[in-house]
Amino acid sequence: MKYFPICFLLLMTCLVRVENVPIPGDCTTKPYREKGGKNENQDVRLHLDCTLSAINSESEKTNFSVIPGEHTASLTVRCxxxxxxxxxEPQGFLSLNLLEELEIIGCKLENIPDHAFLGLTRLRVLRLESSTTTPLSLDPGSMSGIGSLEHLDISERELELLHPSALCSLPSLSSLKLEGGSFSSLENLGKFS
Incomplete structure (x- = not known):
């Protein structure tokens, strides 16, 4: 029981620090913990879960720079x-350069353009999940600039085109999940290791 005051004090310190970080109104937050349960960084690191109607739709523009980039290590965007x-948009996530995990869920995406994730040099996990049956097209340079990516999940989507250079720029990729989808073309994909 003598450890309770210390644990409580540490928890309150963390909560106070999180409250000082400006969070957009359509986002919920919780402390980010790396797999393994430890957070080596002393700064506040957050996981944000944001709900939007859509990303850069005809009726509204999405500005990811309002998300506190210096504190956000993990982001889930739900449409x-x-x-x-x-x-x-190309480089649309550029302000979130400390991001390690990104999930885009339920958004009707038809194309991932060249340089979509450029600047996310620490990104290790990318998950694109949609409820639409519209095929997803990856431009040749769509994955450029995220060489630290280890896990890519584009499951439950039909891929219209998987250009060979789309994955060649991912030297750290160790897990590629494409189950549940199908390919219209694997245009000269070649050997993937």
């Missing part, structure tokens, strides 16, 4: 409007 097409 509530499954009818509006979402668009990821």
């Amino acid at each position: 509530s409007d499954t009818l509006s097409t979402s668009h990821i």
